[in-house]
Amino acid sequence: MRDLQTLHRILQELDGQGYGGYKRLKGMYDLGDFRLSVDHVQVDPYAPPSKVRAIFTREALALPPGSADSREQRIAAADFLARGFLAAVTARQRGAGGSPRSSRAAPRGRWGHDSGADESRAITAYPCGQEVIERSTVVISGEHVEVRFEVGLPAAGRRVKGRSADRILTKALPEVLLSSLAPGHRDDDALIAHVELYLDQLALRDSLAERDLVAFVGDGAILPRRSGDSALPLERGAVPFESPQSLRVAVDLPSGRRVTGMGVPSGITVIVGGGYHGKSTLLAALSGGVYPHIGGDGREWVLTREDAVAIRAEDGRAVTGVDISPFITGLPTGVDTRAFTTTNASGSTSQAANLVEALETGTSAVLIDEDTSATNFMIRDDRMKRLIPAHKEPITPFVDRVEPMLTQTGVSTVLVAGGSGAFFDVADHVIAMESYQPRDVTREARQIAADTPLADESGTSGVNAREVPPFRARTPRIVQRNSLAPASKSKGSRARGRTEIQVGREHIDLSAVSQLVDPGQTTAIAHVIDQVGAGSGGNVALEQLASEVISRLEREGLDTLGRHAGHPGYLAAPRRQELHGAINRYRGLRLANDGDEEPAS
Template identity: 70%
Template sequence: MRDLQALHRTLQELDGQGYGGYKRLRGTYDLGDFRLRVDRVQVDPYAPPSRMRAVFSPGTLGLPSEATADRERRVATADYLARRFHSAASNGHTSPGSAPAPAPRGRWGNGGSGEEARAVVAYPCGQEILERSTVLIDDDRVEIRFEVGLPAAGRRIKGRLADRILTQRLPAILDQALTPEHRDDPALLEHVRLYTDQLALQSALTGRGLVAFIDDGAILPRRSGDSPLPLTDSAVAFRSPPSLRTTFELPSGRTVTGMGVPDGITVVVGGGYHGKSTLLSALSSGVYPHIAGDGREWVLTRDDAVAVRSEDGRAVTGVDISPFISGLPTGADTRHFTTTNASGSTSQAANLFEAIEASASVLLIDEDTSATNFMIRDDRMKRLVPDHKEPITPFVERVRPLREHTGVSTVLVAGGSGAFFDVADLVIAMDSYRPQDVTRKAHAIAADSPWGDEADASDLHLQDVAPFRARTPRIVALGSLAPSSKTKPARARGRTEIQVGKESIDLSAVNQLVDAGQTAAIARAIEQLGNTGAGNGSTARNMALERAAQEIVNGVRAHGIDSLAGASEEHPGYLVAPRQQEIQAAVNRYRPLKLANGSR
């Protein structure tokens, strides 16, 4: 291990040399308060920045024992420190979800300006509190992972500037963000308590017969359709109708009161722009805890809830969609449905059953993003196209059997049809972002004007529809995730795409992926699964998809998210833990996927 003086000397010697000389920096340096480890050096000034980490002893940071007592608290503490570091590296200019911090200053000097100020690149955090690999908290060390753009003039090393970046700028950022004299310990502990309270409430939902909770005072609207930040001007605070109000007492001693959404079939109605889809969006993102001040920090949904929509053009491999679609004119077997180009209705049916296969206990569905012919068929259409000529049994006729036979609950936004009033356990009307319980009125309307006037014919039709029987697990040929033509590891391209060999997995419709780091982690998971199944002969493995995804999640819980990094010496500072549901969603959309029990 080299020391600070060795780092000074090396950078001074490199000044003016060719860019490749930066390779000499690889290794570990003792800088006093922390050790700097240079994991990877970029090959030229235009390549991705160099990857480095700062390693502290736990005693140096003085983290409170309450902040590191168990896995959940370490996740929250690491999330908090990652936000502090990002804010300090950004000179106090925060990104969505970042904790505020003034510009770095202190015993290591000021933060610099221009190229020097921009050189240290921290990984951003969103509104959700998630397990991130940016900060590692272990019994014997705390690591902060980041990137550094090593400076150059053309392709010549600017060694003196690099010296200031690594020996002044970087320590100043770390000093501001992490050391006890600058860290706001009360804010850290409040972040940890908020997270543990959120997890406690979320885990209590099932026992209370609820699928979700929204507190009184929540701010559900966002600033715009593409912004995760809460609306601040003229935002209407949420308030539960009396019939649905419930209270939770939490481990920290705090009490929260708001609307509980019960098990069963919940239909959300209301006029346009009154908050129906906003409510469903909040429930969809409520599978993750949110930071204080987000407005949705007390909007919590069961952590296995899945948003289901139509997705024209996606690939489907061996999914049983027969309870909704059967008797296709093409003769396709819908008990093991396979296509490289699904329609709106077949894609939504596949998405629904894949969600159930991924252990979802709650489905979240918006009429606006659904295939109309999958959702309903009105009387006029039935008279023109009889049921025996229509291969699709609409969701309105199957949502009640789905609930009764599988136990899965549904929260559905319906803005244009009252067809679901007959089958709803609860009907919520949104009026200017305020919910009202209108169940009795909706049921009275349904009784006065029932959906369909040929009940006997409808019952006869349903006798021919496949039941919601016990599903046979789909056994994935894991080797298909590692095609022989693949020369590079699977890798993410932003939040919505994964490249596996020559194939691209489109995840743009998987809207519960909220961080590009989750997509990067799923790419690592796919690589890991592919390597598991790419053995020779009898050593090749096949596995039920649900079990394969669960093993990945269990590995992360047991060994940390670094377990997805493999044997690489480079730090995996950009990874964010995904859910089992999104891992399975990615594998399901891989076009060359093969099953060992029947399809492709």
């Protein structure tokens, strides 16, 4: 291991040389308070910045007792330290008059221009969203705490600016690290509170099933966001959530605190209300409740079962060998829908596939908003049933299948319905949102359903009784490993922001996968696809693949997905549901026994 003086000397010697000379920096340096590891050096001034780690001993950072002992505590403590480091980097950039460069979307190659080689902006901290999830930014082990980041090594044209790099690595970087992480600078009371909140959130979320609840929304929660593209809470005019008495539950947590709020029961729950009264806002909060949130987010006490899946229509997505027969059968072309394949699904077909794929992941609850659903998948009104009889309609609407889905699979549904009362007949609970406040209107909805019965095409009351296949145990879909490593792929799969992965010449569109919340999750999934495609084993069941990957990440950590020795890049832990969803949307996916192709229409 080299020391600080060696680092000074190398950088002084490199000054004015060609940019490739920076490769001499690769290695480990003892800087006294911490070790600096330069793991990957950018190849030129316009390439992505160099990947660097700062490694502290646990003793040097003196984390508070009980804050980083268990795996869950370490995830929360690492999240706190990562946010502190990000805040320090951002503050330094702003203090120097520059705009923050902490986003992965920041322009690359900015260090290659003399006018832009601002030393205060050379350090790039990785982003942290409102969710508390495992990230590769900070990792706490038994003996060490590692902080991972990027450094744009400065240049004049394509020449090394060694003295500037020296100031960045030996002065600016230690100042930022120590001011945010070192004892005496850190807010340990806030750290302990952050860890405690996270553990309480996990305990509440884990208790939902035994309480026969799908979700919990705490009293006082602030559900609206500042705008449609912001995850930050609305500050002015936000109405704190207040549970209706009939659905209020109280939960005692490990910290000793008690929280009260609305329990969303298992079964079929329909959320109704006028436009702009908060129906979709509530459902969006429940969708995000699969993750704990930071204090002050407003949704820190909105928790949903960890395996819940948000479902929507998704025109144009690929579907490979999925059994959509519980919803669509008897196509006029004779195509078998028990192993259905298409490269361009319609809205109803895609929503059916999304639902069946969610069931394959073992979900216990699905969340659906009629605003993002295919109308003909959700309902058929009486007039349409009279004009187009059931035996001429291949789609059995969800209103006819939601109850069998519950009884045959045990999967609950939370549904937003603003334009139709068709689901009143099958709903176990109906919640009306009025000015962002919930009201239990189950009794009224049932009375309305009784007073105005639906009529099928034969004139009798009740829903369409056309026989369709049951929700049966599905034969696992076996993935051909080599289909995840196509011949056209000369480089590794890569994420493009949160919503897209490139695999060879194909692009996986994840814009409809709303519970994928962090670009680091998308990057992790891209790396998983590469590892599975390069695996030496035989073909593998998709559900088994997803389960094994998530189990390995929980056991060994995100670093196992890294492509650079020591520094894995920016990764965040995905759920098995989103990993499953990304592979399902890959157009190059091949199964051991592919289904039939949907005919053009």
